[in-house]
Amino acid sequence: MLGIPQLLSEFDHEMANTRKVLERLPEGKLSWKAHPKSNSIGWVGTHVANIPRWLVLTLQQESLDLAPPGGEPYQEVPRDSVGAILELFDQNVAAARSALAAAQEEALHQPWTLLRGGTVIFSMPRWMVIRLFVMNHLIHHRAHLCVYLRLNNIAVPGLYGPSADDAT
Structure with missing residues (x-):
């Protein structure tokens, strides 16, 4: 199991790489889609900007119901500019880093549950949620x-070394 210092180091590295990608989003083309069934580049950028907030939810709540019975479903408010996406990302990264730095190691072993409509999607220790649901999920959409x-x-x-564009 990774401890808080290791998670913070990985978090800092991945957030810096993620910001490099978000900075390159094309202003004026945030509604662009690769395919009619695809989400827009602006939607994916907003989603990526929101994912660090999930780390805060993981550490400060025992669960999250994406569509609680009788309650409001979880929603991400779309941002209409690259600047707004970057501002959201920076705010969420700062809050997530602060929450992780203040966490107790014991808390990382406590279970956390994701639900939809009261039905459990998964339940696992918080450290696994941070690695799988937050970090890996963010990396997946960053690649997207x-x-x-x-x-x-x-x-x-370039994220883990030069990209093909860095070589030209």
Whole structure:
């Protein structure tokens, strides 16, 4: 199991890489879609900007119901500019880093549950939620954005070394 110092180090590295991708979103093309069934580049960017907030929810709540019976469903408010997406991302990253830095190691072993309409989707220790539901999920959608950048002829930043665009 990873401890808080290791999670913070990974978090900082991945958030810096993620910001590099978000900075390259094309202003004026946030409604662009790769396919009619796809989400827009702006929707995916907003989703990525919101994912760090889930780390706060993971540490401060025992569960999250995405569509609680009789309650309001979880929703992400779309942002209409790259600047607004970056501002949201920076706020969520700061809050998530602060929550993780203040967490107790014991809390990472406590279970956390994701539900939809009262039905359990998964339940696992918080450290696993942070790694799988927050970090890996963010990395997945960051890659999604990199494909969208490439399809729009926008240089893809190097994340774990130089990209093909960095070499040219």
